[in-house]
Amino acid sequence: MSGIHQFLPMLAKGDGVGNNARAMAKRLAEVGIPSRFYADLDKTGEASGGHFDYAKATEAGDILLYHVATSSPMTTYLARRSEPLGVVYQNITPPEYFATYDARAAAVQKRALGEVETLAERTLLAMTPSAYNAEDLHQAGYREVAEFPIIFDPTDFLGSSSPRVEEVLTGLRTKGFANWLFVGRLVPNKAQERLIMALHAHREAYGDTAVLHLVGRPSYPGYVAALHRLAAELGLADRVNFVMGVSEEELAAFYRGSDLFASASEHEGFCMPIVEALFHGLPVMAYDAGAVPETLGIGGIHLSDRDPATMAAWAEMIATDTGLRGRLRRLGREQLTRVAPTATIPAFDRAIARLIELAGSPMKPDFEAPSAIVGETREILDRLSDQSDKESA
Amino acid sequence: MPEQSTHADKSTSEEFGPEASTDRVEEYLESAAELEPELQDAEARAYMRSLELRIETEVARLRSEGKYPPSLARRVRTYYRTLLPDGAASGERDFDAVFKTLDRIAYMDVDVPTASSKPGVAFVKRSLRTLMAWYLNYLAQQFNNFATNLVHLLGIADVRIAALESRFDASAFRATGLLAATAAAKAQAATAGRVAEALSGTRGRVLVAECADGTLLAGLSEAGLNAYGVESRRELLQAAEARNLELREGGTLEHLAGVAPGSLAALVLSGIVDRDTVNDRVAALVHARRVLEEDAALVLVCASADAFDDPANRIEADLSPGRPFAPETWGFLLGKLGFGSITSEPSEDGPYLVLARNARMAPEIGALADSKVVLTALEPPRERRR
Numbered sequence: 001m002s003g004i005h006q007f008l009p010m011l012a013k014g015d016g017v018g019n020n021a022r023a024m025a026k027r028l029a030e031v032g033i034p035s036r037f038y039a040d041l042d043k044t045g046e047a048s049g050g051h052f053d054y055a056k057a058t059e060a061g062d063i064l065l066y067h068v069a070t071s072s073p074m075t076t077y078l079a080r081r082s083e084p085l086g087v088v089y090q091n092i093t094p095p096e097y098f099a100t101y102d103a104r105a106a107a108v109q110k111r112a113l114g115e116v117e118t119l120a121e122r123t124l125l126a127m128t129p130s131a132y133n134a135e136d137l138h139q140a141g142y143r144e145v146a147e148f149p150i151i152f153d154p155t156d157f158l159g160s161s162s163p164r165v166e167e168v169l170t171g172l173r174t175k176g177f178a179n180w181l182f183v184g185r186l187v188p189n190k191a192q193e194r195l196i197m198a199l200h201a202h203r204e205a206y207g208d209t210a211v212l213h214l215v216g217r218p219s220y221p222g223y224v225a226a227l228h229r230l231a232a233e234l235g236l237a238d239r240v241n242f243v244m245g246v247s248e249e250e251l252a253a254f255y256r257g258s259d260l261f262a263s264a265s266e267h268e269g270f271c272m273p274i275v276e277a278l279f280h281g282l283p284v285m286a287y288d289a290g291a292v293p294e295t296l297g298i299g300g301i302h303l304s305d306r307d308p309a310t311m312a313a314w315a316e317m318i319a320t321d322t323g324l325r326g327r328l329r330r331l332g333r334e335q336l337t338r339v340a341p342t343a344t345i346p347a348f349d350r351a352i353a354r355l356i357e358l359a360g361s362p363m364k365p366d367f368e369a370p371s372a373i374v375g376e377t378r379e380i381l382d383r384l385s386d387q388s389d390k391e392s393a
Numbered sequence: 394m395p396e397q398s399t400h401a402d403k404s405t406s407e408e409f410g411p412e413a414s415t416d417r418v419e420e421y422l423e424s425a426a427e428l429e430p431e432l433q434d435a436e437a438r439a440y441m442r443s444l445e446l447r448i449e450t451e452v453a454r455l456r457s458e459g460k461y462p463p464s465l466a467r468r469v470r471t472y473y474r475t476l477l478p479d480g481a482a483s484g485e486r487d488f489d490a491v492f493k494t495l496d497r498i499a500y501m502d503v504d505v506p507t508a509s510s511k512p513g514v515a516f517v518k519r520s521l522r523t524l525m526a527w528y529l530n531y532l533a534q535q536f537n538n539f540a541t542n543l544v545h546l547l548g549i550a551d552v553r554i555a556a557l558e559s560r561f562d563a564s565a566f567r568a569t570g571l572l573a574a575t576a577a578a579k580a581q582a583a584t585a586g587r588v589a590e591a592l593s594g595t596r597g598r599v600l601v602a603e604c605a606d607g608t609l610l611a612g613l614s615e616a617g618l619n620a621y622g623v624e625s626r627r628e629l630l631q632a633a634e635a636r637n638l639e640l641r642e643g644g645t646l647e648h649l650a651g652v653a654p655g656s657l658a659a660l661v662l663s664g665i666v667d668r669d670t671v672n673d674r675v676a677a678l679v680h681a682r683r684v685l686e687e688d689a690a691l692v693l694v695c696a697s698a699d700a701f702d703d704p705a706n707r708i709e710a711d712l713s714p715g716r717p718f719a720p721e722t723w724g725f726l727l728g729k730l731g732f733g734s735i736t737s738e739p740s741e742d743g744p745y746l747v748l749a750r751n752a753r754m755a756p757e758i759g760a761l762a763d764s765k766v767v768l769t770a771l772e773p774p775r776e777r778r779r
Contacts, residue, residue, distance in 0.1 A: 193473055197469055204465070230473050298437035305653065
């Protein structure tokens with residue numbers, strides 16, 4: 001039976017592209033469309049093989065969906081195949097961010113940008129989570145672009161929480177420290193050094209009353225070393241907590257136990273951690289770059305620049321003003337109704353219907369079929385709403 | 394909701410007649426119901442704006458108490474720069490490393506390993522190697538010839554590009570950054586009153602870049618504007634700090650690159666407009682398009698060409714890569730980049746102002762401002778990409 005099969009260079013849980021693809025597969029299965037993964041690096045055991053393995057299982061009427069994330073031989077492979085093609089684009093970080101630390105990584109990114117253009121001619125429909133990304137695709141020559149926030153399953157990050165991490169964060173709060181959190185790979189475009197500078201400004205202005213948790217995997221040793229040395233030189237070696245690699249439970253605990261999610265990132269195609277923070281009811285302040293204005297919307301504080309003193313003042317106000325935190329939580333919940341699966345699954349259904357139409361495929365999916373992800377999300381949002389009401393009361 | 398009744402009245406009485414009124418009102422009520430999220434957005438934005446005002450007051454208090462002066466921020470940033478890897482600007486070391494690796498691996502070895510733990514297999518492998526040696530050697534020779542010449546060609550290209558880079562290294566022209574007394578500083582002092590007048594009533598953040606010793610910036614602050622300045626020269630920054638002004642340390646382009654889109658109500662550019670390269674000036678204008686709100690004011694405080702002939706500015710004139718533009722040139726550039734309401738105000742004593750308004754942002758300009766900005770900004774973006 002023909003289906004819509006997803007190709008991605010790497011399939012992993014906890015990874016933005018991987019979570020997106022898995023949520024899409026879940027929805028495709030619900031509407032009655034078979035969907036297999038083809039990933040050259042599979043960390044989940046869910047893929048049917050690498051991209052060459054698709055040739056063994058191809059069926060007339062298949063539609064292929066490629067998640068462009070980095071440079072991959074999949075591009076050439078898919079460009080030469082004859083099946084109708086859709087592309088999912090979550091953005092590719094410009095190579096200049098990496099050139100300083102790793103010229104090879106920069107060259108790979110540059111090639112990946114070229115590959116995005118390679119597929120433009122052959123792609124029937126591109127899907128992307130922000131207008132910021134859509135502009136890239138239009139510039140690259142894509143004819144039709146469907147724009148809707150990333151599809152995800154909130155239970156991926158709202159599961160059980162690590163009691164040990166929660167205990168540590170609660171302990172810090174008891175001692176008078178506010179817990180600042182950032183989640184994202186330790187890479188130059190995320191600009192974690194700006195958060196360290198803001199923490200320094202905070203200590204100069206308000207005293208030693210905050211701790212910064214940087215949760216994310218390192219990619220470039222030179223960058224991580226620079227962050228460590230900056231923290232040490234500013235006397236913050238034991239106030240900046242580098243958490244390199246966490247389990248789902250530990251990540252959930254960091255979101256639950258923190259007082260503030262702070263981001264100084266310069267380049268984001270969507271910024272999923274902002275959405276995760278909003279789901280956990282965490283106040284968010286983020287530098288307004290890339291797709292952040294769209295993702296954060298009315299749900300948090302938008303920073304027009306990254307002046308350390310200004311960031312410190314915001315953080316202090318959020319940490320000390322209970323009323324403000326409550327209000328930000330309510331606004332965050334409101335923003336979630338626009339980016340959560342309750343809004344995005346119907347948009348994804350429409351995009352799939354359009355892709356099938358453009359492909360001239362006889363597939364007849366049942367879009368009336370209920371979505372498990374939407375059901376779960378609705379329950380979560382109701383719970384968040386109840387919490388907000390209780391806080392207001 | 395006064396807009397609703399106005400709309401309904403107009404639709405019914407003027408366009409559709411009384412018989413269509415019920416349908417139109419129904420239709421309108423439906424669309425009005427959909428407006429609800431927009432109203433919530435407006436409410437949320439108003440709330441956020443009230444918070445921003447609180448933060449601005451708080452930051453001003455911190456500055457006035459000397460809690461986190463710009464000089465400290467500058468020291469932190471300068472220190473951080475020293476931690477970046479060598480060759481940060483060009484990735485030179487990375488290129489060398491990759492080049493060496495390529496040189497090492499661009500060679501096909503036909504001496505195939507033949508060892509094996511299985512009995513007899515090593516013998517078979519050795520026999521095959523001997524039998525196929527003539528064929529593999531022939532292929533390997535051709536590949537190795539090609540790879541060697543390719544690596545050699547890359548080496549030549551590297552040497553030639555390095556020579557070009559050293560000849561055109563823009564940092565060699567930055568000597569003017571060391572000068573305190575510049576034509577721009579004089580132009581700011583001479584035009585401070587006119588700039589304050591041009592920007593009177595501006596609501597929102599105003600940036601003055603570069604702000605020199607803060608004379609013009611102080612004038613704007615005294616006029617009640619929410620203004621801050623950027624300056625890279627230490628002695629001038631200290632002079633401006635002494636006036637208790639809100640300041641950032643850094644170069645104009647460096648700072649503008651870090652300002653969020655549409656976040657400034659007005660921008661005053663000075664210095665860069667007189668003496669930097671044409672590319673840098675265009676880059677500043679492209680950034681201005683991105684960081685200014687729609688219809689926000691851009692003010693260029695320009696020295697006259699005569700100022701560079703003045704003996705007092707001889708060093709600056711000699712060391713600068715650029716010369717002051719004529720007002721017509723600014724008008725041409727601003728028009729090409731999509732600014733509107735462009736006017737220039739000459740003065741008798743030399744310096745002049747160019748005023749413009751930011752029109753609606755073209756998406757291509759937004760994309761440009763995020764990437765490396767070059768003179769090609771003046772070309773039609775679509776054609777450039779292809």
